[in-house]
Amino acid sequence: MKKYDYLIVGSGLFGATFANLAKSAGKDVIVIEKRNHIGGNAYTEEIEGINVHKYGAHIFHTDYKDVWEYVNRFAEFNRYTNSPLARINNEIYNMPFNMNTFNKIWNDVITPSDAINKIEAEKNEMNGKQPSNLEEQAISLVGRTIYEKLIKGYTEKQWNKDCRKLPAFIIKRLPVRFTYDNNYFNDKYQGIPIGGYTKLVSKMLEGIEVQLEKNFLENKEYYKGLAKKIIYTGPLDEYFNYSLGKLEYRSLKFDTKIFEQENYQGNAVINFTGKEVDYTRVIEHKHFEFGTQEKTVVTFEYPCNCEEGMEKYYPINDDNNNSLADKYREMSLEEKNVIFGGRLAEYKYYDMDDVIKKAIDLYKKMEFDENE
Ligand code: FAD
Numbered sequence: 001m002k003k004y005d006y007l008i009v010g011s012g013l014f015g016a017t018f019a020n021l022a023k024s025a026g027k028d029v030i031v032i033e034k035r036n037h038i039g040g041n042a043y044t045e046e047i048e049g050i051n052v053h054k055y056g057a058h059i060f061h062t063d064y065k066d067v068w069e070y071v072n073r074f075a076e077f078n079r080y081t082n083s084p085l086a087r088i089n090n091e092i093y094n095m096p097f098n099m100n101t102f103n104k105i106w107n108d109v110i111t112p113s114d115a116i117n118k119i120e121a122e123k124n125e126m127n128g129k130q131p132s133n134l135e136e137q138a139i140s141l142v143g144r145t146i147y148e149k150l151i152k153g154y155t156e157k158q159w160n161k162d163c164r165k166l167p168a169f170i171i172k173r174l175p176v177r178f179t180y181d182n183n184y185f186n187d188k189y190q191g192i193p194i195g196g197y198t199k200l201v202s203k204m205l206e207g208i209e210v211q212l213e214k215n216f217l218e219n220k221e222y223y224k225g226l227a228k229k230i231i232y233t234g235p236l237d238e239y240f241n242y243s244l245g246k247l248e249y250r251s252l253k254f255d256t257k258i259f260e261q262e263n264y265q266g267n268a269v270i271n272f273t274g275k276e277v278d279y280t281r282v283i284e285h286k287h288f289e290f291g292t293q294e295k296t297v298v299t300f301e302y303p304c305n306c307e308e309g310m311e312k313y314y315p316i317n318d319d320n321n322n323s324l325a326d327k328y329r330e331m332s333l334e335e336k337n338v339i340f341g342g343r344l345a346e347y348k349y350y351d352m353d354d355v356i357k358k359a360i361d362l363y364k365k366m367e368f369d370e371n372e
C-alpha cells in the first residue's frame with residue numbers, strides 16, 4: 001500500500017499551508033476533510049455574485065511579513081480596512097475605541113488629552129489594582145461608561161459568562177487609540193483576497209490529493225497507517241475521545257438573508273453591543289469587496305452554547321479549560337508521528353495569520369530536523 005509522507009487532517013488554513021509547503025518540497029501529501037468543502041472556517045461561497053463568509057466574517061490582517069508575502073502568492077488582496085460600527089439601540093459609535101468613539105460618548109472630549117483625562121478619572125475606581133478579569137481590564141483601558149455601552153452587553157452575549165469570569169486578554173484584542181482612526185487592526189498588512197478565501201485555499205492545494213467528507217476519527221487506525229506523519233487540525237479533546245473531559249467551546253448560529261436592495265446597512269460589520277437584540281454582529285458581505293450588485297446578502301450572527309454536533313468556533317480560554325487543555329497537550333506528546341496544529345488542535349484563540357505562521361514554522365522545523 002502506498003505510504004504518504006504526510007496525511008493532513010483538515011483543509012483549513014493550517015492544513016492547507018502545511019500541505020502546500022510539503023508538496024512544494026516534493027513530499028507525498030494527502031489532505032482529508034470531514035466537511036464537503038475546503039477552507040475550514042475561512043470558507044466563502046458565492047451567492048448573488050457576492051462572496052459570502054459562511055462561518056463568520058474573515059478579514060485578513062497581519063504584522064508578519066513572511067505570512068503576507070506567502071498569502072499573496074495565491075491571491076491578490078484588496079485594500080479593505082475593517083472599520084466596524086457599534087450600535088446600541090439607535091446610537092452608532094465608531095470602533096475600535098478611538099477619538100471618534102470618545103468624542104461621541106463624551107461631547108466635551110475633543111483632544112487626545114481630554115480623552116486621556118476622562119478615562120483616567122473613570123479608572124480611579126480601580127484604585128491602582130492590576131486587572132484580573134475582562135471587566136477590570138476593560139475599565140482600565142476605556143473607563144466604565146464605554147465598558148457598559150460598548151463592551152459588557154456584547155461580551156456577555158458572545159461568551160454567555162459574566163465579564164468578571166472572563167480572561168482579560170480577550171478585550172486586549174481590540175486597539176485603544178488616541179487618534180481619529182477607525183481601523184480595527186494595528187497590523188501593517190490588511191485586506192480581503194479578491195475572489196474569496198475558497199479560491200485562495202484551492203490555489204494553495206493545487207496538485208494535492210484532497211478527499212472531502214472523510215472523518216479521520218471515524219477510521220483513525222486506518223488513516224494512521226496511510227502516512228509516515230499525521231498533521232491533525234481538528235479539536236484537541238475530540239482526538240482523545242474526551243477521555244479527560246470536554247473542553248468548552250462557544251458556537252454561533254448564522255441567519256443569512258438576501259435583500260432586494262443594493263445597500264442594507266452601509267458598512268460590512270455592525271456590532272450590536274446591547275441586550276435589545278440577541279445577535280452580536282450583522283455582516284453585509286458585499287462591502288468587503290466594494291460590491292455593486294443589485295441585491296445584498298446579510299448575515300445575523302447569534303452566539304450560542306456548543307451543543308453536541310455543533311461547530312466549535314471559539315475556545316473558551318479560561319483557567320479551567322486551559323489546564324484541561326494542558327493535560328491533553330501532554331497526552332498529545334505521546335502520540336507518535338502525530339502533530340497537533342491550528343486553532344482547534346491547539347485550543348488557542350488564533351487568527352488566520354497566526355495559524356499560517358505556525359504552519360510555516362512547523363514545516364521549517366520538521367524539514368530542519370529531517371536534515372539533521
Ligand atoms: P479550521 O479553519 O477550523 O480548519 C480545520 C478543518 O479541519 C475544518 O475544515 C474541519 O472540518 C476539519 N476537521 C476537523 N476535524 C476533522 C476530522 N476528524 N477529520 C477530518 N477533518 C476534520 N481570523 C482572522 O484572521 N480574521 C478574522 O476576521 C476572523 N474572523 C473569524 C470569525 C469567526 C466567527 C471565527 C469562528 C473565526 C475567525 N477567525 C478570524 C479565525 C480563523 O477562522 C482561524 O484562525 C482559522 O480559520 C483557523 O484555521 P485552522 O486551519 O486552524 O482551523
Ligand code: UDP
Nearest residue numbers: 086150151152154155158170171173271273
Ligand atoms: N468586543 C466588545 N464589543 C465589540 C466588539 C468586541 O466588547 O463591539 C469584545 C468581545 O468581548 C469580543 C472581544 O472584544 O469577544 C474580541 O472581539 P473580536 O472582534 O476580536 O472578536 P472575534 O472577531 O474573534 O469574534
